[in-house]
Amino acid sequence: MAMRNGCEGCSDIIKCGSSKDVLAAKPAQNVITAYDRVQRRGMSACLFGSGGTCCRNCNMGPCQIIDGIEDMLGICGVSADTVAARNFARIVAAGSASHTDHAREMVKGFIETAKGHGPHQIKDVEKLKSLAAVFDVATEDREINEIALEVGEKALAEFGKQDDEPLSMTKRATAKRQALWKKLNIFPRGVDREVVEMMHRTHMGVDQDYENIMLQASRCALSDGWGSSMLSTELTDIMFGTPVPRRSIVDLGVLKPDQVNIAVHGHEPLLAESLCIAAQDPEMVELAKKQGAKGINLAGVCCTGNEILMRRGIPVAAGFVQQEIAIATGALEAMVVDVQCTMESLAQVANGFHTDIITTNYRAKMPGGVHIQFDEHEALNSAKQILTHAIKNFKKRGECFIPEEKKLDVVVGFSHETINYMLGGRFRASYRPLNDNIINGRIRGIGVMVGCDNFRLADDTHELIARHLIKNNVLVLATGCAATSLGRAGLVNPEAARFCGDSLAEICETVGMPPVLHMGSCVDNSRILVAATQIVKEGGLGEDITDLPAIGTAPLWMSEKAVAIGQYFVASGAQVVFQDLPVSGAKKFNKYLLEGLMGPLGAHWNVESDPQKLAELMVAKIDAKREALGINK
Ligand code: XCC
Ligand code: SF4
Missing domain, CATH: 1.20.1270.30 (Substrate Binding Domain Of Dnak; Chain:A; Domain 2)
Structure with a gap:
């Protein structure tokens, strides 16, 4: 197996200092990650697949359809x-x-x-x-x-x-x-x-x-x-508990050299919450000490990470594209996974270390993983069983490399209730002050950044877009791995006000809030529907979500869930822009998504592959809504 020093050809894609440091360190030298696989595939994506015109819905096919060529219709x-x-x-x-x-x-x-x-x-x-x-x-x-x-x-x-x-x-x-x-x-x-x-x-x-x-x-x-x-x-x-603002850290550097490190990865917080409770149990802490560790350190990955970050302030070690890299530190005793976004390669990477991948949901098993079923009726006992397994691995830990923890921290916990309360003041929770600030132009509009990271594209894409938005006085609401990535970039704390345009900076400083508000995991995009509706009901900004100077984006989308979210935003009247959609091989349907949906739904999809242009498009779309409302002074 070729020795590596970082990932050849990845310098355009991996910008995160901690990720680079781990991949360049000795323990990771034999690790193959998805970044390597992207580089090594050596073939471009299938045109029919990426254009959306490959059909395998019946056994007369598969049929690859070419738009406009009669002989290339499906058999049916x-x-x-x-x-x-x-x-x-x-x-x-x-x-x-x-x-x-x-x-x-x-x-x-x-x-x-x-x-x-x-x-x-x-x-x-x-x-x-x-x-x-x-x-x-x-x-x-x-x-x-x-x-x-x-x-x-x-x-x-x-x-x-x-x-x-x-x-x-x-x-x-x-x-x-x-x-x-x-x-x-x-x-x-x-x-x-x-x-x-x-x-x-x-x-x-x-x-x-x-x-x-x-x-x-x-x-x-x-x-x-x-x-x-x-x-x-x-x-x-x-x-x-409904999230309230709290400080925490988002970085691979939150792993601890002298503690049992357990990453919780996936989506359903039921297991993670039980692990948090069990990790405080004196019996578990004692067991960890017996193995020579100073304690138990839980760290989140992906949306499970976001759930316990929002409600408990437990640090997030990694977003989607860093899940293998977290193992490559050599410092994880176990990665406990439930469902969604947990890659099969985890067990392959873990194979070179003492780390166990513990699968916990009967729906999601993995070759090479250890399965310990989480039983919701026996939640605490299940959690203890999982922890015990992880703790016992501590003694087997070999050489490890934990990147230096960045001093950049995050302030998270912006549920719809918190935003309401924070902006409305202590005695009258309300969106009115937010609406007033949008109407008077101090806040130009709202940019919603959701969804995943993607190994094919630069990991600072979210940052680039968000910086443009806040510089132009657009308040950013973020969820999912997009929020994690913005946390790594140092934009999810009140000090980031210095990167904002003057008027947004002033508001962030007065209220003490970050210009990028972390609203939680991917299911928590529902908070954005509730918040947007509340803003409309507060008055002064039209009668429906479609009137708001707001736009959503999931620039690095990878999961099918991101498209479901995009579609429910559009069907709720919110405009949305992605970097690509798998429909480009069908001219009329593509046009229908990008324009035609406006007729029935009052909103449509947009596509812009270049991140800078995407950010500019978001601001332009916000301005167009301001214009329509007559507030674009
Ligand atoms: Fe998965 Fe939710 Fe996407 Fe991250 S953002 S890669 S879906 S973990 Ni939801
Ligand atoms: Fe799809 Fe029709 Fe071909 Fe069947 S025959 S695979 S349904 S295009």
Whole structure:
């Protein structure tokens, strides 16, 4: 195996100092990462795949379709536009399904908690009551757990609902949006049902009209945003506490040389929260000491990381593109994974170290991993079993390299409630001051940065875009690995006010807030739907999300979930820009996503591959909305 010194050819892509340091250090010399695989593949992406015109939905194919060439239609006669629309819609369905299956687990955990089982409690009673109102659950003279149980059971029923009534939380949307969903007949009904219908309609010989396919893709995505993701965020907040601002660190340097280091990676905070509780158990700490360690150090990766960062201030070691690099430090006793974004290569990298990859969810096993099933009924015992396994690895640790911890820290925890409270002042939580600042132009608009990192593109792309936005007085809301990456760049703390335009800087300094507000994990994009709707309802900025001087982006998107999120933003009236979409091989459908959706939905997708131009486009789109509102002085 070739020895490496960093990754040949990666200098344009890896900009993070800590990542570079780890890859250049001795323990990592035989490590092959996804960055190497990108360089070594030696072939460009398949044109049909990247253009969205490869169909393998039946066994007469696979058919590779070339737009405009009659002999290159599908065997069944299908056009490039239909195939690209089907493929796109299936991406939305897969993304929604992932959020949905995650949310279902959270709801089930919530029900266990309401029943008094397990280590968690109902922490945010006020939020429970406001959700009870949405679900028509009586709260007066009732025990908290009784209310929680009824809310939990009604929430669980939203997944399998078979009637044609809208999902409960859609009634939070603006009146105008609800009327539009009704007119288009895309009110989401049952969460699981919308995914099933999407898969059915994209089966061979069903829906062949791309506009009609996109109606169901919108409904399916809405069942994610206003259904499962929102349920997950709300119930997780009620159970584990709604995030409030707290300081922490985002860097590979948070691993500790003298402690048992355990990375928690994936998405469902049920396991991670239990691990946090178990790690404080004197019995566990004692065990760690017996092995010669000073203590137990938990560090997050990807969205599980964001969940415990937001609610507990536990540091995040790595975003998506750094998961292998975290192991390559040689300092991890275990990486505990649940579901989503945990790469199969983890076990291959771990093979060269004492690190174990512990899979914990029956849905997600890995060759070379150690499986310890997390049992939500026995949450604490499961967590202890996992910790014990990890702690026992400490003695086997060989040479390791932990990069010097950067002094840059983050201030996180900006739930919709916190922003409301922070900007509205102590006694009157309200978005009014935010709206006023948008109207008077001190805040030019809102840029939402969500989604993943991608090994094919430079890891400072988020930073580049965000710097342009805040310099132009655009407030940035961030979630997911985008937020992690902006944290690494030093933009998620109040001191970053110095990189802002004058008026945004002044607001950040007065309020003491960062110009990039970390709002949580990917399911927490539902917070942005709630916040945007609240801003509209506060008045002065139009009647619907489509009127707001705001735009979303997931520049380095990798996961299907990012497309589901993009589509529920668009279907909620928010404009969105990505660096690419797999539809370019179908001219009419491509144009429909980039322009045509404006007709029915009042918002559409945009594509811009160059990060600087993408940032400029975001500002231009914000200005156009300001112009339409008559506030672009
Ligand atoms: Fe996965 Fe959520 Fe994307 Fe990060 S941002 S790579 S989905 S962990 Ni959600
Ligand atoms: Fe080919 Fe049509 Fe079958 Fe797709 S559905 S594989 S285009 S025959």
